[in-house]
Amino acid sequence: MTKKEQEIVEQFIEQKGMEYQAEGLPRIAGRLMGLLLIEEGPFAFGELAERLQVSRGSISTNTRLLENLGVIERVSKPGKRGDFFQQSSEPYLSLLAGINLRLNRALANAKQARDGLSKSRKKVQSRLARLETFYQGFIENNKRLIQSLES
Amino acid sequence: MTKKEQEIVEQFIEQKGMEYQAEGLPRIAGRLMGLLLIEEGPFAFGELAERLQVSRGSISTNTRLLENLGVIERVSKPGKRGDFFQQSSEPYLSLLAGINLRLNRALANAKQARDGLSKSRKKVQSRLARLETFYQGFIENNKRLIQSLES
DNA sequence: TATATTGTTTAGTCTTGACTAAACAATATA
DNA sequence: TATATTGTTTAGTCAAGACTAAACAATATA
Incomplete structure (x- = not known):
């Protein structure tokens, strides 16, 4: 070398x-x-x-x-x-799986909060919904990347 | 409340x-x-x-x-x-932009290393190439998510 | 059996940085 | 001008955890 x-x-x-x-x-x-x-x-x-x-x-x-x-x-x-x-x-598959684990936890937290809060809090409900959309999109992307790396 | x-x-x-x-x-x-x-x-x-x-x-x-x-x-x-x-x-756009900034830096590091190392190191060359593929896929996913959140 | 090798655990040190209280600077108000 | 309000900065404390050295347990080898 x-x-x-x-x-x-x-x-x-x-x-x-x-x-x-x-x-x-x-x-x-x-x-x-x-x-x-x-x-x-x-x-x-x-x-x-x-x-x-x-x-x-x-x-x-x-x-x-x-x-x-x-x-x-x-x-x-x-x-x-x-x-x-x-x-x-396959180190990156494991990495992505770990990321998705944490994302799913955060997503569950957001859902739980939205669930428990009055539907009349329009602003907050929509903010939480947007947060969930973000997490879901991220998680989906990771799944897709996992698939493409697997093939 | x-x-x-x-x-x-x-x-x-x-x-x-x-x-x-x-x-x-x-x-x-x-x-x-x-x-x-x-x-x-x-x-x-x-x-x-x-x-x-x-x-x-x-x-x-x-x-x-x-x-x-x-x-x-x-x-x-x-x-x-x-x-x-x-x-x-648009907090999530900023977040994703920040993530991509770091990913691009890591990608550049990998490229630089692969560039500077002898092509005859097949194993290492291919590992670095796979790392780059991973980063690129991740970055592309984020860009797509950014687009979908923008619309 | 005694000795060497190997990885883990433990006890302790040291660094980093999160956090606070208080001093400060800047601006508003009286 | 004097006083109050507000956000930043500074100096210092404290806790978390990264890291090491050494003790330890387990196993291999002589």
Whole structure:
């Protein structure tokens, strides 16, 4: 790997770290995703810690987090003792499913509120209805994207 | 407003607070959005502080934040001195525009990385290409949603 | 069995940023 | 002009959680 390529890889990893942080996730989780994206895997547990210069505890916590999100998976290698990690086969499907889960919760909250409030509050009723329309549209779009990624 | 309705309103406001917090935004910002959604506005600056039981400093900071996001707007009332706030007319368009801004940045990062890395890294090249496809699909969906909300 | 390796958990530190109270600046009103 | 009102800014507190080091448990290997 050329020096220039190394720089690009490092930069990408850090960018992913910042992207994740902006989404309210740990920076290390983003770095992990970046690394698993941009370099040939799978990576051994210890490799990850050394490569990203973070503690093994952080690797343990954040690999678990990403596993739960469904975007990475823990695999084994014949003859090897430790765990290895790689991007899951369909990380974006899991991501979209997670987003839709949260959207559906928010949608349910809006519905519940609209339901419980007097129909005579025209302004509020219509605002809540518009909020629901927004959520529904977003959810539908995600479903469509899921379908197109599946094919 | 009945007691039951009051409860629903309070619950909705708190739910919005938690939703915003999950997105990495201040809880108070979410509470503000919830309040402006579910009760007739516009609200005076001081009213907001009292109603949500938070300091005026927090109102100042978070109304500015939400104004910058384009989801609320500051308005005046004839004969009144202070500022008033209400949901902007098209909060979801602003929201979607903001999301697409971030997605486009992430997309650009992925492209830049793929560009700079050797074409011979087949695995990595294709992973980055898939990432780009995902971002592009998401962005297109949002644009479509924007259009449908505009009409 | 003893030792090494590996991942998780725990205890504690440190940073970030949400939040408040109070000072402040600007403007309105008396 | 003096006083009151209003929103912003500043200084400081506090809490959440990201992160680490080390203890630990489990398993493999010698």
